[in-house]
Amino acid sequence: MARVTGLLLSPLDALHRARGAHFTEFGGWELPVRFGSDLAEHHAVRTTAGLFDLSHMAQLDLPGAAAGPGLDYALLGQHSTMPVGRASYSMILTPEGTVIDDLIVYRLAADHWFIIANAANRAVVAAELAERLAGCGAAVHDVTLDRALIAVQGPNSPAILAAAGLPEAAALGYYRCAEATLDGTPLLLCRTGYTGETGFEIACPRQAAPALWERLEAAGRDQGLTLCGLACRDTLRLEAGMPLYGHELDRDTTPIEGGQGYFVRAKAADYVGKAALLSREPRKHLVGLQGEGRRAARAGYPLVRDGEPGGHVTSGALSPTLGYPIALASVTGPEPAPGDLVEVDVRGQLTPFRVTALPFLKKS
Amino acid sequence: MPNPADLFYTTDHEWVAQPAGPVARVGITEYATGALGDVVFVDLPAVGSAVTAGEPCGEIESTKSVSTLYSPVTGEVTAVNQAAVDGPEIVNSDPFGEGWLFEVGSPAAGAALLDAAAYDALVAEAE
Numbered sequence: 001m002a003r004v005t006g007l008l009l010s011p012l013d014a015l016h017r018a019r020g021a022h023f024t025e026f027g028g029w030e031l032p033v034r035f036g037s038d039l040a041e042h043h044a045v046r047t048t049a050g051l052f053d054l055s056h057m058a059q060l061d062l063p064g065a066a067a068g069p070g071l072d073y074a075l076l077g078q079h080s081t082m083p084v085g086r087a088s089y090s091m092i093l094t095p096e097g098t099v100i101d102d103l104i105v106y107r108l109a110a111d112h113w114f115i116i117a118n119a120a121n122r123a124v125v126a127a128e129l130a131e132r133l134a135g136c137g138a139a140v141h142d143v144t145l146d147r148a149l150i151a152v153q154g155p156n157s158p159a160i161l162a163a164a165g166l167p168e169a170a171a172l173g174y175y176r177c178a179e180a181t182l183d184g185t186p187l188l189l190c191r192t193g194y195t196g197e198t199g200f201e202i203a204c205p206r207q208a209a210p211a212l213w214e215r216l217e218a219a220g221r222d223q224g225l226t227l228c229g230l231a232c233r234d235t236l237r238l239e240a241g242m243p244l245y246g247h248e249l250d251r252d253t254t255p256i257e258g259g260q261g262y263f264v265r266a267k268a269a270d271y272v273g274k275a276a277l278l279s280r281e282p283r284k285h286l287v288g289l290q291g292e293g294r295r296a297a298r299a300g301y302p303l304v305r306d307g308e309p310g311g312h313v314t315s316g317a318l319s320p321t322l323g324y325p326i327a328l329a330s331v332t333g334p335e336p337a338p339g340d341l342v343e344v345d346v347r348g349q350l351t352p353f354r355v356t357a358l359p360f361l362k363k364s
Numbered sequence: 365m366p367n368p369a370d371l372f373y374t375t376d377h378e379w380v381a382q383p384a385g386p387v388a389r390v391g392i393t394e395y396a397t398g399a400l401g402d403v404v405f406v407d408l409p410a411v412g413s414a415v416t417a418g419e420p421c422g423e424i425e426s427t428k429s430v431s432t433l434y435s436p437v438t439g440e441v442t443a444v445n446q447a448a449v450d451g452p453e454i455v456n457s458d459p460f461g462e463g464w465l466f467e468v469g470s471p472a473a474g475a476a477l478l479d480a481a482a483y484d485a486l487v488a489e490a491e
Contacts, residue, residue: 294405
């Protein structure tokens with residue numbers, strides 16, 4: 001594939017090329033879209049484990065006790081009272097209550113917070129946070145380009161991390177994080193992910209990333225660990241019903257309209273976007289759709305309800321695990337109920353889809 | 365895998381065997397499958413339908429994308445590869461062989477077919 005200039009490269013870029021990765025542009029970075037078969041990579045994460053390079057994701061460091069109350073005001077959620085060693089899914093909103101980005105906040109110490117946000121929104125999130133936290137004296141450091149992020153996802157991931165020298169990972173609860181050391185390298189070990197499987201995300205200094213990657217590869221050799229690209233990351237998160245910024249969430253969508261109302265707390269102290277968010281009626285609803293056959297409804301395809309325009313598909317694919325088409329859709333008009341039938345205009349062909357509860361894939 | 369020397373190619377990455385007949389067989393190239401990723405659905409022209417060189421005649425869907433299939437030749441479809449319809453993964457695993465897509469009887473070739481050397485050059489430039 002021709003190299004596109006002007007794109008950021010992962011610290012693992014040379015390793016990916018040596019392993020024959022196919023690349024794509026994503027959020028200003030050139031990243032592996034797949035190493036071999038994207039379906040095989042998807043199935044590996046569901047059955048054994050997959051290894052992902054997520055070094056494009058924004059890493060923001062917020063040292064100092066003042067950052068906690070600052071984040072309570074700047075973001076959705078209560079970050080000042082979150083215990084040390086916890087992580088929390090959150091969003092940064094506009095004053096109008098729509099979504100600038102979705103992100104995860106980690107509390108590393110009593111006086112230290114850390115944020116991982118989407119690559120494409122790195123600059124805007126860093127700038128917006130710096131402005132919102134300036135009043136309380138907290139600083140925001142964009143450390144993305146000095147860092148890397150590697151994920152091991154799938155049922156074998158605890159065993160793989162143990163074999164790599166991180167046995168403490170297995171005891172880490174869901175949405176917990178801990179600082180760890182491997183060969184003298186400081187790591188941030190997080191039990192988070194974007195696949196719907198047991199898994200870990202490991203943040204480390206940029207120069208330590210190649211050795212960590214190769215160590216994980218070696219540790220996973222007899223555990224079915226498969227190198228994974230962004231293509232399967234997208235189908236995995238879709239099956240898990242998780243939103244992707246720019247598809248389900250954007251600046252024209254509130255968290256409630258984007259299907260994330262669970263994270264909106266009416267009783268929280270004031271935060272940017274709260275008043276607007278709680279006073280406006282949802283204009284649209286995010287729903288899951290399930291189809292028949294093998295033809296996917298894809299992002300942007302129009303939705304038809306009772307013969308009238310009724311919104312659009314935000315993400316869709318033939319589910320590799322379930323074997324039928326699944327989609328997330330932003331639906332206008334009355335909130336649909338599971339079981340309702342709608343139609344999707346699949347390249348000129350009106351195709352029936354049934355509204356279904358999320359996530360599509362229910363883990364036992 | 366090299367592009368087979370006995371096939372002809374389109375700039376849209378279809379291949380065609382025996383474009384002058386009596387029966388032309390059509391598929392997509394290995395380069396196309398590499399760009400698409402895993403093929404999960406193929407929509408092929410029906411047996412008996414007419415296809416026209418350079419015109420859309422079907423669709424190839426991968427996990428991530430949909431791409432239009434263009435016929436390299438003009439004529440009537442005489443067969444489709446049911447194995448590829450039932451198990452599209454053979455398009456990835458054997459694009460020039462068992463993963464063929466359809467056949468056209470008494471074909472007339474379009475003007476723009478490339479020989480293997482010209483197609484190699486096209487792909488080398490894209491890579």
